[in-house]
Amino acid sequence: MARFTVLIVAVVLAFLTAASMPGVTAKKYTVGENKFWNPNINYTIWAQGKHFYLGDWLYFVFDRNQHNILEVNKTDYEGCISDHPIRNWTRGAGRDIVTLNQTKHYYLLDGKGGCYGGMKLAVKVEKLPPPPKSAPVKSIGSVSMVTGFAQFMIPVSLFAFPTMWDLISRMW
Numbered sequence: 001m002a003r004f005t006v007l008i009v010a011v012v013l014a015f016l017t018a019a020s021m022p023g024v025t026a027k028k029y030t031v032g033e034n035k036f037w038n039p040n041i042n043y044t045i046w047a048q049g050k051h052f053y054l055g056d057w058l059y060f061v062f063d064r065n066q067h068n069i070l071e072v073n074k075t076d077y078e079g080c081i082s083d084h085p086i087r088n089w090t091r092g093a094g095r096d097i098v099t100l101n102q103t104k105h106y107y108l109l110d111g112k113g114g115c116y117g118g119m120k121l122a123v124k125v126e127k128l129p130p131p132p133k134s135a136p137v138k139s140i141g142s143v144s145m146v147t148g149f150a151q152f153m154i155p156v157s158l159f160a161f162p163t164m165w166d167l168i169s170r171m172w
Helices: 002-019 043-047 074-079 145-171
Strands: 028-030 057-061 070-072 095-099 105-109 120-126
Touching: 043 120, 074 105, 074 120
Parallel strands: 028 057
Antiparallel strands: 057 095, 070 105, 105 120
């Protein structure tokens, strides 16, 4: 019975510790959505209303024999000039990823002539915004229940978790 109680306590502590950590995940954008990376699509309109954050990634799907993905500077982007790209993101499969790993403007275009048909995309990558502030919690008397819980849980989650793991490992 004592083993079962220790196991339950360990599971509850693990859940509470994990639940208190905010989850941040990168977002995958399929460029052009179901039209992919092709001529005669307005990628400026496609990007409107989207926020691109550090760690997100752009997924390009295209015919590898006809198109590519080059990163260029703003001037070359505006003129569809692909002679001296900053980076060639094409890996040859026609299913390529641009990882947005810097906060900056990315200027991407097709260097095989598709740029003149609209195959260019500019995105501004930003840092993630801070998490929203939580709503105020009603207090009971002069001490808030959440404050009391947080004051208890921080030491518990920092020190009790390794101790509980040690206890569980010794029982088995």
